[in-house]
Amino acid sequence: MAARKHDDDTIIAALTGRTVTAAAEILGLHPRRVAAHKARLARKGWSPEHDMTKTVPDGFHLKGTSTLYKDGAPVVQWVKTSIDHERQAELIREACQAMSEDLPQVEPRMACNSYLSHLLAAYPIGDAHIGMRAWGEETQGSDWDLAIAERVQCGAMAALVDMAPACEQALIINCGDWFHADNMEGTTSRSGHILDVDGRYAKMIRVGVKVMRQCIESALMKHARVRVCNVIGNHDDTGAIWLSIALSHIYANEPRVTIDTSPAPFMYHEHGKVLIGMHHGHSCKPDRLPGVMATDQAQAWGRTEFRYWYIGHVHHQSVKEYSGVTVESFNTLTAKDAYSAWGGYRAQQNMKCIIHHAEFGEVGRHTVNPNMLKGEVAA
Structure with a gap:
């Protein structure tokens, strides 16, 4: 049959x-x-012999049912559900794939410089939180909105690319929380925290995609090949997924750009004797990351000598060396929001470019902060 x-x-x-x-x-x-x-x-909730005739929607788990009977016949029934996060992520990926197929695509361009093949320029972007709104008087800091985020983030990337040597490879690492909110309600999907957002969700998407495209275009001006890794954060569980899928279609015809579309929480990049791990930092403590890398990348671990984890989430810079791996968290360019201000968080604002040599590991880095970018206009 x-x-x-x-x-x-x-x-x-x-x-x-x-x-x-x-x-x-x-x-x-x-x-x-x-x-x-x-x-x-x-x-899923369908079992007529038990008076269950309503299935739960795709993307949800059945938790249970409660039925009110009168004279032996069911009168009212309550169906209790919970979110199936894995299935919802799968549905979102499928929807994004379908919606992105007709996006305009960038035409390929010839590389026009002589490049240093032994060097890699890594651009870790600490939590950009595009879409966040801050009122300087309340936060005892700077104002922040979509327009400022676009100007500062694009200006920082352009400045760092200008400072960097002509490395053959560039690695753009969105360390997570690229978007401040992940839904129309302006809340975090995991905890339901109400966020200070600037404008509509659609406007946030428009600016977020534009800024990342500008970062990629800036990198292409200096480097022969560009790889983009959008790490999933706790503010943009789904946003990171559809951002990668959309970018993969935009740059489908550009062989110099590689967009990593993996939905995995841990990402890796190998360059000679250098191994870089990328994670947001919200679901795994720093002291566990060396073991994660050794397990996930056992063969690469054996091939490499200089190993690094680049993480975000905490908004402050910290560097700790473990056996075989250095774990570093990065600052963000973004100003403090009300939550951070009331919580007493006072980290510096900056972004870095880190240069790795294929034989010797990290050999240099450059830093920019928002005060260096005043007057810059995003392209």
Whole structure:
């Protein structure tokens, strides 16, 4: 009997009022396969023999049902659900893939410089929080909004590229929380914290994509090849995913640009004897990261001598050397919001470019801060 694919509605229709064997004949499936479908549907809330006839939406788990009976007949039923985060992320990736297929694509350009093949320029971008709003009088700091974020982030990247040597490779690392909010409500998806946001979600998306494209374009002016890694943060669980997918379509025809579309929480880049790990820092403590790298990248660990973890999340700079790995967190260019101000957080604002030699590891770095960029205008 040839196996055929059926959606849930078709399977439910075949099973309604029939035995598994009878439904199997209608569907053209083996009875064991239909029984497996029936068990799966029960976990989604459909089990007529238990008066359960409503399936939960795709992207949710069934937690349980409560039914009110009167004279032995069901009168009212409550279906309790919880979010299936893995499935929702999968659905978002599928939607982004479909929506991005018709995006305009950048035409390939010839590299026009002589490059230093032994050097890699890494551009770790600490939590950009594009879309965040801050009122300087309240936060005892600087004002911040979408326009300022665009000017400062684009200006910082352009300045750092100008300072960097003509490395053959560039690695742009969005260390997570590129976007300040991940939904229309302006809250964090994990904890539901209410955020100070500037304008509409759609406007935040427009500026966020524009800024990252400008960072890539700046890097292409100096480097032969550019790889972009958008690490998933706690403020943009889904935003990081669709940003990578959208950029991968925009640069599909540009062989000099590689967009990493992996939804994994840990990313890696190998350059000669250098191994760089990338993680936001919200789900794994720094002291556990060396073990994660050694396990995930066992062969690369053996090939390399200089190993680094670059993380964000904490908004302040810290460097700690563990056995075989150095873990570094980075500042952000973004001003303090009200939450940070009230919490007493007072980290510096800056962004860095770190130069790695294929044989000797880190050999130099450059730093810019927002005060150096006053008067800069984003292209």
